[in-house]
Amino acid sequence: MKRAVIAYLARGESEEAIKYALREMAELARNVDLEAVGWVIQRKASPDPSYLLGEGKIQELQKKVEELEAEAVIFNLELSPRQAVKLEERLGQAEIWDRTQVILEIFNRRAHSREGKIQVELARLSYLYPRMLGWGQILSRLGGGLGTRGPGETKLEVLRRTVRQRIHRLRKELEEVRRNRQLLRKRRAQSAVPVVALVGYTNAGKSTLLNALSSSAHKVLAEDRLFATLDPVSRRVELPSGRHIILADTVGFIHDMPPKLKEAFKATLEELESAHLLLHVIDLTSPYMELQIEAVEKILGELGLGERPCIKVYNKLDRFSGTPPWDGIAISALHGINLPLLLRRIEEELFSQMEITLHIPYTSLGAVSRLRSRIEIVAERYTETGVEMVLRGRREDLKLLEKSFRKEL
Numbered sequence: 194m195k196r197a198v199i200a201y202l203a204r205g206e207s208e209e210a211i212k213y214a215l216r217e218m219a220e221l222a223r224n225v226d227l228e229a230v231g232w233v234i235q236r237k238a239s240p241d242p243s244y245l246l247g248e249g250k251i252q253e254l255q256k257k258v259e260e261l262e263a264e265a266v267i268f269n270l271e272l273s274p275r276q277a278v279k280l281e282e283r284l285g286q287a288e289i290w291d292r293t294q295v296i297l298e299i300f301n302r303r304a305h306s307r308e309g310k311i312q313v314e315l316a317r318l319s320y321l322y323p324r325m326l327g328w329g330q331i332l333s334r335l336g337g338g339l340g341t342r343g344p345g346e347t348k349l350e351v352l353r354r355t356v357r358q359r360i361h362r363l364r365k366e367l368e369e370v371r372r373n374r375q376l377l378r379k380r381r382a383q384s385a386v387p388v389v390a391l392v393g394y395t396n397a398g399k400s401t402l403l404n405a406l407s408s409s410a411h412k413v414l415a416e417d418r419l420f421a422t423l424d425p426v427s428r429r430v431e432l433p434s435g436r437h438i439i440l441a442d443t444v445g446f447i448h449d450m451p452p453k454l455k456e457a458f459k460a461t462l463e464e465l466e467s468a469h470l471l472l473h474v475i476d477l478t479s480p481y482m483e484l485q486i487e488a489v490e491k492i493l494g495e496l497g498l499g500e501r502p503c504i505k506v507y508n509k510l511d512r513f514s515g516t517p518p519w520d521g522i523a524i525s526a527l528h529g530i531n532l533p534l535l536l537r538r539i540e541e542e543l544f545s546q547m548e549i550t551l552h553i554p555y556t557s558l559g560a561v562s563r564l565r566s567r568i569e570i571v572a573e574r575y576t577e578t579g580v581e582m583v584l585r586g587r588r589e590d591l592k593l594l595e596k597s598f599r600k601e602l
């Protein structure tokens with residue numbers, strides 16, 4: 194483990210949020226063999242363009258690094274290429290890391306499947322590419338040349354071109370992965386087995402729950418570390434009525450997910466698009482549960498999944514002594530507490546029938562007939578402007594239908 198100092202720029206967040214972010218940063222760092230031994234915090238609305246932190250803080254940071262004999266500094270925000278170069282000069286011997294780099298490195302160590310590896314490499318190279326500009330002088334020095342357009346510049350151009358070409362290749366490969374996945378999704382949609390996706394903050398217990406609910410002998414990896422799952426898997430799970438669902442694991446979320454990673458993992462996250470129901474797994478024992486819920490809901494919103502039916506699953510009940518929140522279901526994936534209850538809830542949410550009365554304009558009757566195989570017409574009454582129908586079907590289908598009419602009315 195290398196000793197590291199965390200440099201934190203707070204831009205108006207609360208004490209509580211700062212404490213949380215520092216703890217999380219230390220935890221992330223541990224996963225790449227950096228041990229946080231100290232920190233400096235600056236409260237400032239806008240980052241310094243050269244050093245992220247202001248001059249005074251940088252001096253404080255230098256002192257801290259010396260005092261604590263740290264070999265690395267980790268910045269809580271993403272450094273611009275210019276800041277990275279400048280800080281390199283200022284902080285001399287200490288390695289410079291930023292939050293994005295730490296997360297990229299964790300992902301890099303965890304990726305096993307071809308797809309996971311492509312996604313991580315693409316994210317890393319996209320991060321690296323703009324930062325290569327500072328390398329010209331270093332390469333020149335190494336090559337013994339002088340001036341700014343020394344042999345290093347030419348070498349750099351070659352290097353940059355190689356990286357550009359690699360990024361291009363990876364993007365194309367990912368496109369192919371996405372197409373394949375789309376095909377699979379289509380086939381799955383036709384098979385009419387509903388897809389239920391596990392989402393949630395990293396380390397909440399998603400993979401543990403997948404293992405607990407599926408009887409498969411092939412257990413997926415569940416571990417007490419951040420981002421244990423990068424290569425999502427799906428399993429068939431039987432519900433109490435004997436019906437089946439596909440339960441899909443996903444990459445864990447984290448607050449302020451680096452945008453490059455989000456982009457690279459689009460293919461994986463697109464899996465969520467076809468989910469009929471989300472299980473938002475929440476770690477009840479985290480002192481920062483609320484912040485984690487918020488972070489997950491924000492990402493779901495960004496993915497266009499804010500309106501998707503969702504059950505909140507409060508996990509790790511075995512280690513919790515208070516009263517769990519009322520707006521979900523409390524379980525322990527590890528010890529199998531309340532799992533039958535959860536399965537019943539899933540069944541209810543997916544298959545329970547309900548009735549609604551809708552006034553459907555004559556011009557929109559097509560929408561009803563499109564859903565005719567899934568929705569039953571209990572009664573109908575013709576009016577001047579349309580048909581008043583009492584419809585019966587799955588909550589989800591009815592909601593969808595209702596929404597499409599609300600828009601038109």
Ligand SMILES: Nc1nc2c(ncn2[C@@H]2O[C@H](COP(=O)(O)OP(=O)(O)OP(=O)(O)O)[C@@H](O)[C@H]2O)c(=O)[nH]1
Nearest residue numbers: 396397398399400401416417420421422445526527
């Ligand atoms: N005490 C307790 N621990 C649990 C429970 N469920 C999961 N855990 C532990 O929590 C840790 C994380 O579990 P995972 O299932 O890997 O979490 P995850 O949400 O898949 O994490 P990522 O893949 O990193 O997003 C593991 O050490 C599990 O053993 C539970 O009900 N009770």
Ligand SMILES: [Mg+2]
Nearest residue numbers: 399400421422
């Ligand atoms: Mg997992």
